[in-house]
Structure formats: C-alpha cells, structure tokens
Amino acid sequence: MAPKDPARTLKALGYGTPPALAPLTYPGRPITTPALLLGDELHDLTIQDALTDVLKDRTPVLAVGSNASPAQIAHKLTRLSLPVRVPMIPVRTRGIGIGCSAHIGRNGYVAAAPYPDPGAALTLVVTWLDEVQLKAVDATELPNYRRVAVPDAPVPGLQLYVSEYGVLTDPATGGAPRPGGGDQAALLTALLRRSPALLALLGPTPDDWVRRAAASPAAREEGTRLLRETGYQTAHWPR
Known part of the structure; x- marks a missing residue:
C-alpha cells in the first residue's frame, strides 16, 4: 500500500463532496486516468500493477453516473465500514449511450442510466470490486437498477447497472433519449x-x-x- 500522502486525498485533489451528500453536484467528478482508491486517497495505478495482483478476484463494473466518482465510491463503502481499496480505470466503450433514469432516486436527483446506442463511442470508468464491495454497491443500486453483463465488452466479464425504469426520452427531439450525466x-x-x-x-x-x-x-x-x-x-x- 502506498504511504499516506496529504496531497493525494480526495479533498486535496478536488474531488469534493460525494453526490449522495450534495445532490446538485451529481454525477460528481470522475477519474480520468487509471487510479487506485485507498480510503480517502487516490493514487496513480500503472498498467503493470493492474495486470498483476491489483485486479485479481475482482469484478469489473462500468460506471455511467456517480460511481465513476471516487468520492461517491468511497462514501458508499465507508458508510458500511468496508475497506476502501478500489482500482478505477477509464476504458473506451462502444454501443452504450448515457441517458437519465426515468425515476427520482433516494438522494433526490435524477441519475444517469445507460441505453443501447450503436453509434456511441465513449470513455467510461470501470470500477473493479471485490466480492464484498460488489454486494455493497449492489445494495445501493437495487431495486431501481439491475446488474447485467455488457455485450461485446472491451473488458472480460464487464458488468453494468441498468435502470428498471428505462431512460427518459424527450418529445422535443422526436423521442430520442434525453442526455444524462x-x-x-x-x-x-x-x-x-x-x-x-x-x-x-x-x-x-x-x-x-x-x-x-x-x-x-x-x-x-x-x-x-x-x-x-x-x-x-x-x-x-x-x-
């Protein structure tokens, strides 16, 4: 584990308050380079680290909303007294658009949700969760979302939370999904x-x-x- 470094705290790095506690900041600030979330700190993650033991026995889960924010992931795990050690890696994806879930979440905001979009090409964050962390994050998403396998995934075994309500479409644009996030x-x-x-x-x-x-x-x-x-x-x- 990297030594404690005040300069690497989420606050020092500008990741701010988790959207769960500040709903109008949703979806929060996402990571943009491979990182390892350790408690309230964020450390650089090299590809070599990722390919050795860092990702071992973990499930990759694609984030389209606030789960791409280390502040939100840290909040979800710490409130359950779980260890916070989560690799977070941006990955190029295709075929997944980001809309607005057609419901109001428990924190008061209208969250992002994915929908199939053959023309979409986006860089999204993958969080790599161990078994206990995955169950904990599942509990924050249910019953409004369900976890599914990503078709033609860029990462083997990639999972994704999709809304049980679907995504909002906008009559002003002929019924196209309203952009989310x-x-x-x-x-x-x-x-x-x-x-x-x-x-x-x-x-x-x-x-x-x-x-x-x-x-x-x-x-x-x-x-x-x-x-x-x-x-x-x-x-x-x-x-």
Whole structure:
C-alpha cells in the first residue's frame, strides 16, 4: 500500500463532496486516468500493477453516473465500514449511450442510466470490486437498477447497472433519449419548466426538488409517476 500522502486525498485533489451528500453536484467528478482508491486517497495505478495482483478476484463494473466518482465510491463503502481499496480505470466503450433514469432516486436527483446506442463511442470508468464491495454497491443500486453483463465488452466479464425504469426520452427531439450525466440543476430546471405538476410538487427550484425528494419517499414516487405523465416516455435496456 502506498504511504499516506496529504496531497493525494480526495479533498486535496478536488474531488469534493460525494453526490449522495450534495445532490446538485451529481454525477460528481470522475477519474480520468487509471487510479487506485485507498480510503480517502487516490493514487496513480500503472498498467503493470493492474495486470498483476491489483485486479485479481475482482469484478469489473462500468460506471455511467456517480460511481465513476471516487468520492461517491468511497462514501458508499465507508458508510458500511468496508475497506476502501478500489482500482478505477477509464476504458473506451462502444454501443452504450448515457441517458437519465426515468425515476427520482433516494438522494433526490435524477441519475444517469445507460441505453443501447450503436453509434456511441465513449470513455467510461470501470470500477473493479471485490466480492464484498460488489454486494455493497449492489445494495445501493437495487431495486431501481439491475446488474447485467455488457455485450461485446472491451473488458472480460464487464458488468453494468441498468435502470428498471428505462431512460427518459424527450418529445422535443422526436423521442430520442434525453442526455444524462450532465448538469443536474439544469436537468431539474428543464423538467420543472415542462411540468406544472412537477413544479407544484417539487419546485420551484432545483434546490427545492432535491430537498423535498430526498425527504419523502411519497414525493419521489409521485414525481416518478409525473415524469411519465408529462410527455416523457421511457426506453428500456433489453432483457
């Protein structure tokens, strides 16, 4: 294990507060180079390290949202008192688009979710989780997401969380999936402007939305229903 280095802490490196605790920062800042998350520190990961014992007995899971942020992964594991030692490696992918899950999550935000897109070519982060970590992250995703194998994966055994609600499509673009993973406040503002019912339930501002949704399962359920009733349809990952 690398020695403790104050310059390598997530705070010092600018990764900030996890989106789970600051919903309007969703999806958080992702890593951009191979890294090893150790507690609250982030260390460089060489390919040689990755090919020796670092990735041994771990499951690669592709992140399309906040799981690409080391701050979010560290938060998910530390709140369960689990060791935080997670390799995180950007990988070039094809055929996977990033949309918005057609539901409101427990932290109040509208999270990203993948959908099949034959023309997509994106660099996304793969987190390599051991058996205990994988079960813990699964628990944070269920029942809103399910973990599936990635077809034609660039990494053997690659997994992916897909939304049980599908992704939002946008009538303004002829029913194409609405892009996800961007500015959360801008997304919520657009949804509030389109729906007087959502505005009455969760508005008038994105701050109000995340505060009210995080505090009330009933508000999240009703908000999710309203997303479907205000012109948005959903596109699902095939089973």
